[in-house]
Amino acid sequence: MATIRGALIGCGFFAQNQMHGWADIEGVDIVAICDRDRGRLDATGERFGIAKRYQDAGQMLAGEQLDFVDIATTAPTHRMLVEMAASRGLAVICQKPFALSMGDAEAMVRACEAAGPPLMVHENFRWQTPIQLVRAQIDKGLIGRPFFGRFSFRSGFDVFSGQPYLAQGQRFIIEDLGIHILDIARFIMGDATSLACRTMRINPRIKGEDVATMLLGHGDATSIVDCSYATRLAVEPFPQTLMEVDGDEGSIRLTEGYQLTVHGQGGTQVVDASPILLPWAQRPWHNIQESVRAIQQHWVDCLRSGREPQTSGRDDLKTLRLVEAAYESAGRGTVVDVRG
Numbered sequence: 211m212a213t214i215r216g217a218l219i220g221c222g223f224f225a226q227n228q229m230h231g232w233a234d235i236e237g238v239d240i241v242a243i244c245d246r247d248r249g250r251l252d253a254t255g256e257r258f259g260i261a262k263r264y265q266d267a268g269q270m271l272a273g274e275q276l277d278f279v280d281i282a283t284t285a286p287t288h289r290m291l292v293e294m295a296a297s298r299g300l301a302v303i304c305q306k307p308f309a310l311s312m313g314d315a316e317a318m319v320r321a322c323e324a325a326g327p328p329l330m331v332h333e334n335f336r337w338q339t340p341i342q343l344v345r346a347q348i349d350k351g352l353i354g355r356p357f358f359g360r361f362s363f364r365s366g367f368d369v370f371s372g373q374p375y376l377a378q379g380q381r382f383i384i385e386d387l388g389i390h391i392l393d394i395a396r397f398i399m400g401d402a403t404s405l406a407c408r409t410m411r412i413n414p415r416i417k418g419e420d421v422a423t424m425l426l427g428h429g430d431a432t433s434i435v436d437c438s439y440a441t442r443l444a445v446e447p448f449p450q451t452l453m454e455v456d457g458d459e460g461s462i463r464l465t466e467g468y469q470l471t472v473h474g475q476g477g478t479q480v481v482d483a484s485p486i487l488l489p490w491a492q493r494p495w496h497n498i499q500e501s502v503r504a505i506q507q508h509w510v511d512c513l514r515s516g517r518e519p520q521t522s523g524r525d526d527l528k529t530l531r532l533v534e535a536a537y538e539s540a541g542r543g544t545v546v547d548v549r550g
C-alpha cells in the first residue's frame with residue numbers, strides 16, 4: 211500500500227488536531243507544512259517532527275511531490291489556496307466554513323471538478339461517535355421514519371480566547387458553529403427544503419449574532435436547529451450537540467453526558483455514547499478531536515477507493531446554502547425556499 215503524501219497549509223489553533231489526526235492514521239505522511247507566521251510554523255514543525263517548512267504556499271506546492279493538501283486556514287484565504295492546489299491537480303481538504311459566499315464556494319467546486327482529484331470540506335461534527343450512533347439506530351429501523359428532529363447546541367463556553375477572530379466578524383454563530391449543526395440536521399433528516407431563522411446578540415462584546423434558532427422543512431419532516439453561545443447552564447455541555455429524533459415507531463434522545471436513549475417497538479435501550487479520549491486529546495474537546503481523526507480516516511479511505519467523500523465540496527454547497535438562507539431569513543423575517 212503506497213503512502214499517501216500530504217501537506218498542511220495553516221498551522222494555527224485547530225490545525226494541531228488535524229496534525230495529531232494524521233499521525234494516528236496508517237499510510238499517510240504529512241511531508242511539509244506551511245504558515246505565513248514563522249513562529250506558528252516552527253512550533254508545529256517541532257511538535258510533529260516536520261522538517262520541510264514553508265511560509266509561502268505556492269513555493270511549497272511547487273517544491274513538493276504531493277497527493278493532497280490540507281487547508282486549515284480561516285475562510286478568507288480558502289478560494290485562493292483551493293484554486294492553487296487544483297491548478298496543480300492535487301486533491302484538497304478544506305476547513306469549514308468552506309467559503310463566505312456561494313459564488314466563491316461554487317467557483318472552488320468547479321475548479322476542483324475540472325482538475326479531477328477530490329475535494330472534501332472538513333465538516334467533522336457528523337463524525338462524532340454519538341452522532342454516528344444516532345444515525346446507526348435510524349438506519350437499523352429502530353424508530354421507523356423520522357418526522358421530527360431537534361439539534362441543539364447551547365453553551366456559555368468561551369470560544370473567543372482560542373479563536374479571537376470569532377468576536378470580530380459581522381456574522382458569528384451560524385457561520386462558525388451553526389454550519390456544523392445544519393450539516394448534522396441534513397445527515398440525520400435528509401436535505402432541507404425550507405428554512406426560517408431568528409437571531410440575537412446577547413454578548414455585547416462581540417459583533418455578530420450569538421443565538422440562532424432555525425426551523426427547517428425536510429420534505430414532510432421538520433427539524434429545529436438551535437444554537438447559542440450565551441447560555442449559562444449548571445453543567446456546561448460544550449461541545450456536545452444534543453438531539454431529539456421522533457419517528458413513527460419510536461424516538462431517540464441524546465442528552466447531556468453522551469447518554470443515548472432509544473425507544474422503539476423492541477423496548478427501551480440506554481447506551482453510553484461517549485467519545486474515546488484519544489491519548490493526545492483534552493476534555494472537553496475530545497469529542498471534536500475524535501471526529502477529526504474519523505473524518506481524516508474517511509478521507510484516506512475515499513482516496514484509496516475512489517469514492518466521493520460524504521462532505522465533498524459539492525455536498526457542502528447544500529450546507530452553505532442553509533447558512534445563507536438563515537441570514538436571509540433572519541434579516542427579512544421570511545421563510546426561505548432552499549430546494550434546488
Ligand SMILES: NC(=O)c1ccc[n+]([C@@H]2O[C@H](COP(=O)([O-])OP(=O)(O)OC[C@H]3O[C@@H](n4cnc5c(N)ncnc54)[C@H](O)[C@@H]3O)[C@@H](O)[C@H]2O)c1
Nearest residue numbers: 220221222223224245246247282283284285287305306307
Ligand atoms: N471543525 C472544527 O471543529 C473547527 C474548530 C475550530 C476551528 N475550525 C476552523 O478551522 C479554520 C482555522 O481556524 P483556527 O482557529 O485554527 O485559525 P488560526 O487563525 O488559529 O489559524 C490559521 C493559520 O493560518 C495561517 N494562514 C492564513 N493564511 C495563510 C496563507 N495564505 N498561507 C499560509 N498560512 C496562512 C495563519 O497564519 C494562522 O496561523 C477556520 O476556518 C475555523 O472555522 C474548525
